[in-house]
Amino acid sequence: MKVSVAVRQKFHGFHLAHQLNRLGVLQNLYTSYFGKLFGKDNSAGFNIPKDKIKTNLISAFITYGLKNKFAYEADLFFGNWVASKMGEEDIIITWGIQALPIIKRAKQLGIKVILERGSAHATEQYEILKYEFDKYNVNIATLDRSFSPRRMERELLEYELADIISIPSKYVERSFIKHAFDSKKLFINNYGVDLSQFTFLPIEHKPFRIIYAGNLTLQKGVHYLLEAFSELDLPDTELWLIGKVHDEIIPFLKKYTKNVIHVPAVPQVKLNEYYNQCDVFCINSIQEGLALVQPQAMACGLPLICTTNTGGDDLITDGIEGFIIPIRNVKTLQEKIYFFYYNRVVIKTMGAKALKKISNGLTWNDYGNRYLSFLNSSNILNRDQS
Numbered sequence: 001m002k003v004s005v006a007v008r009q010k011f012h013g014f015h016l017a018h019q020l021n022r023l024g025v026l027q028n029l030y031t032s033y034f035g036k037l038f039g040k041d042n043s044a045g046f047n048i049p050k051d052k053i054k055t056n057l058i059s060a061f062i063t064y065g066l067k068n069k070f071a072y073e074a075d076l077f078f079g080n081w082v083a084s085k086m087g088e089e090d091i092i093i094t095w096g097i098q099a100l101p102i103i104k105r106a107k108q109l110g111i112k113v114i115l116e117r118g119s120a121h122a123t124e125q126y127e128i129l130k131y132e133f134d135k136y137n138v139n140i141a142t143l144d145r146s147f148s149p150r151r152m153e154r155e156l157l158e159y160e161l162a163d164i165i166s167i168p169s170k171y172v173e174r175s176f177i178k179h180a181f182d183s184k185k186l187f188i189n190n191y192g193v194d195l196s197q198f199t200f201l202p203i204e205h206k207p208f209r210i211i212y213a214g215n216l217t218l219q220k221g222v223h224y225l226l227e228a229f230s231e232l233d234l235p236d237t238e239l240w241l242i243g244k245v246h247d248e249i250i251p252f253l254k255k256y257t258k259n260v261i262h263v264p265a266v267p268q269v270k271l272n273e274y275y276n277q278c279d280v281f282c283i284n285s286i287q288e289g290l291a292l293v294q295p296q297a298m299a300c301g302l303p304l305i306c307t308t309n310t311g312g313d314d315l316i317t318d319g320i321e322g323f324i325i326p327i328r329n330v331k332t333l334q335e336k337i338y339f340f341y342y343n344r345v346v347i348k349t350m351g352a353k354a355l356k357k358i359s360n361g362l363t364w365n366d367y368g369n370r371y372l373s374f375l376n377s378s379n380i381l382n383r384d385q386s
Contacts (some may be wrong), residue, residue: 002027004089008078018046019368027089029053030082033060099158112380115162118289120175122155128287132218138248168290169311190314192364193295200301203277211278213242213293216249221284223252228333230256275300280340285310286327298358303350305336321354
C-alpha cells in the first residue's frame with residue numbers, strides 16, 4: 001500500500017505524513033514547503049525523508065510570503081499542481097478546496113481519495129458562526145469570504161466525490177449526519193499529542209489559574225470565558241489567554257480586564273511551560289473538530305472544561321477528567337470554575353486521570369496506528385469508484 005499526503009498548509013498533515021512514514025506506507029508528502037522559509041522552520045520534529053517530500057515554492061510564496069491573502073486561489077493552484085504530479089500512490093489524503101482537481105485526477109488513475117475535515121460540516125460551521133457574528137453585530141465580510149457560494153459549492157462537491165472523509169470527533173460526525181451525509185463514508189480518528197513535548201512538570205504558583213490557548217475569536221468562545229470569569233470575581237485568581245487576538249474579541253478584552261493576563265501567540269514548544277503554571281484548562285468554543293490544545297493540556301496534568309462542540313467529549317468523560325458543558329452557557333461555565341476553585345484536591349485527582357487517559361490511546365502514534373488499521377480493514381482499495 002502506497003499512501004500520499006497533500007496539504008498546502010500544515011494543519012495536522014505533517015503529523016499524519018510522519019506517522020505514515022513511521023509505519024512504512026508513505027509515498028509522498030506534497031506541500032508548499034517543508035523546512036526553513038521566511039525565517040520559520042515548520043519541519044521540526046517530523047522525520048520524513050527528503051526524497052518523499054514534494055514542495056512548490058510558488059505555493060509557498062502565496063501561502064507564507066503573502067500571508068495567505070489569496071487562500072482560495074492558492075488552494076486551486078496547489079490542487080492542480082498535485083494533480084499534475086500524482087500517480088505513484090494507491091491512496092491520497094488531502095484537504096478541502098484544494099481537493100477537487102486531485103479527486104478528479106485520482107478517479108482517472110484509479111487512486112482512492114480520503115478527504116480530511118478538521119471542523120464541523122461546512123454548512124453547520126457557517127450557520128453557527130453567522131449566528132454568533134449577528135448576535136454581537138460583528139462585520140461578517142470575512143466570514144462571507146470564507147464561506148462564499150463558490151467555496152461552499154466546491155467543498156460540498158468534494159464531500160460527495162471523496163471515497164472517505166476523515167474526521168477527528170463525534171461532534172463532527174453529528175454535524176455531518178445532521179446535514180444528511182452518509183455516515184458510512186466517515187472515519188473518526190482523534191488527533192493526538194506528543195508526550196515528549198508536553199509533560200507534567202507542575203510549577204508552584206499561588207493564584208488559582210485558568211488557562212486557554214489558541215486564537216482569541218468568537219468561534220473559540222473566548223468572550224463567554226471572559227464574561228464568566230469576570231463576573232465570578234473570585235479572590236486570588238487569574239485567567240491566562242495565550243494566543244493571537246482577532247478584531248472581534250478586542251471589545252471584550254477592553255470590557256473584562258481584571259486579573260486577565262494575555263500572552264501573544266507562543267511557539268508550540270513553549271506552551272508546556274504555560275500549562276504547567278496553571279490549574280484548569282478551559283476551552284469554550286462554539287465550533288471546532290478537535291482542538292489540539294485539549295490533549296496538550298491533559299498531557300500536562302490539567303483537567304478540562306470544554307464544550308460539546310470542541311471534540312472534548314471524545315477525550316474526557318464528564319465529571320472524571322473534567323467537565324463537558326453546552327455552548328454559549330455562561331452560567332454552567334461559572335458553576336464549573338466555581339467548583340474547581342473550591343475543590344483543589346479534585347483538580348489534582350481529575351488532572352491525574354486526564355494525564356492517564358491521554359497517555360493510553362491519544363498520542364500521535366496511536367493516531368497513526370488507527371489510521372493504518374482503518375486503511376487495512378476498510379477495504380478502501382477495492383471500493384468502486386463513484
